[in-house]
Amino acid sequence: MIRTRLLAAAFSLAAILLCASASRAQENPNRPPWAQPAHKKSKPSPPVSTDAPVPNDPQPPADAQDRTRGQTAGSRGGTIKVRVNLVNVLVSVVDEHNRPAPDVPKEAFELYEEGAQQKIEIFEPETQQPLDLALMIDSSLSAHKEIVFEREAAAHFIRQILRPSDRLAIYSFDESVKRIANFSGDVAALQEALKKIADGAGTSIYDALVVSSRDLEERREDRRRVVILVTDGGETTSRADFDTARAAALRAGILLYTIVIRPVKNENGRNTAGEHALETITDSTGGAMFFPDEPQELDKIFDRIDKELRTQYRLAYYPNPRGPANSYRTIEVKILKPGFQTRHRKKYLTGAE
Numbered sequence: 001m002i003r004t005r006l007l008a009a010a011f012s013l014a015a016i017l018l019c020a021s022a023s024r025a026q027e028n029p030n031r032p033p034w035a036q037p038a039h040k041k042s043k044p045s046p047p048v049s050t051d052a053p054v055p056n057d058p059q060p061p062a063d064a065q066d067r068t069r070g071q072t073a074g075s076r077g078g079t080i081k082v083r084v085n086l087v088n089v090l091v092s093v094v095d096e097h098n099r100p101a102p103d104v105p106k107e108a109f110e111l112y113e114e115g116a117q118q119k120i121e122i123f124e125p126e127t128q129q130p131l132d133l134a135l136m137i138d139s140s141l142s143a144h145k146e147i148v149f150e151r152e153a154a155a156h157f158i159r160q161i162l163r164p165s166d167r168l169a170i171y172s173f174d175e176s177v178k179r180i181a182n183f184s185g186d187v188a189a190l191q192e193a194l195k196k197i198a199d200g201a202g203t204s205i206y207d208a209l210v211v212s213s214r215d216l217e218e219r220r221e222d223r224r225r226v227v228i229l230v231t232d233g234g235e236t237t238s239r240a241d242f243d244t245a246r247a248a249a250l251r252a253g254i255l256l257y258t259i260v261i262r263p264v265k266n267e268n269g270r271n272t273a274g275e276h277a278l279e280t281i282t283d284s285t286g287g288a289m290f291f292p293d294e295p296q297e298l299d300k301i302f303d304r305i306d307k308e309l310r311t312q313y314r315l316a317y318y319p320n321p322r323g324p325a326n327s328y329r330t331i332e333v334k335i336l337k338p339g340f341q342t343r344h345r346k347k348y349l350t351g352a353e
Helices: 002-026 141-161 187-196 205-217 242-252 273-285 295-310
Strands: 066-072 079-085 087-094 109-113 116-118 122-124 131-138 167-173 177-184 224-231 255-260 288-290 313-317 328-335 341-343 347-349
Touching (some): 131 141, 131 205, 141 295, 177 205, 205 224, 205 273, 224 273, 288 295
Parallel strands (some): 131 167
Antiparallel strands (some): 087 313, 109 116, 109 328
């Protein structure tokens, strides 16, 4: 009898130890998610946006800038998640008369990174991505003569281009850069803000590009980032230099449209260093440069920019091979349709590992 009781007690103790061991194993944080008890699973945290909520702001699309692809590993680990960057390229297509060209099919495009052809994963013949625009107005003394025309043309442009999901901010720049209207879709308030532009002294073009690029970089990634710079092109007082301004523009992925209103038509009579620098930066972002002969031409130029932004093609691809972290990669988009040419950003900056 005593022996039977001792055996029963031993079996009970073994059962208790086995259950405790199983319980600890289930709660072991080193075990894969599928092996954890149901009550330990938690829902993913909602995305956090640094922007204040704005009425009618669109929700991020499913094909956001960064995606995570699942790849099956050959080991016991099951599925490993590998982070792969989806690179977006906005392409403007123009004909032999430099007019925007709609209705070009996907098959007419070839896309290369560092000379290696890439597979176009996403193709939008007329992208519906909303716009974040920074309108930069030169308020230096040298540009003062044309400020009335600039304000009137800018007011017309704001009314024409903004759609409910778009946002625009207004900056003035002289020896310093001032944001005179925050990103908004309120046309009347933005037009009223144009009247607040005051005369200044110097011209800080590089600083203006750095400030606008950094502000746009903080906006949501599923939106197009555009800077429209109206200036006389005479760089005089920037703290930033050319390399800093170009790097900021490329890092933010902006599209730069530059309008140079030249107070003196002869190059011998004006400071052209700023113009040449702007041409280089504008070209590298895939934007366009304009040299109106008269300020009255501003309306037509703004109309042209509006049409181009509404007929842009969006091409997106997963880089293969992927470039090293924090490095600049060269992009080339070819069009196989005779008589047409493309404009697009020439480089982008890879993210961190």
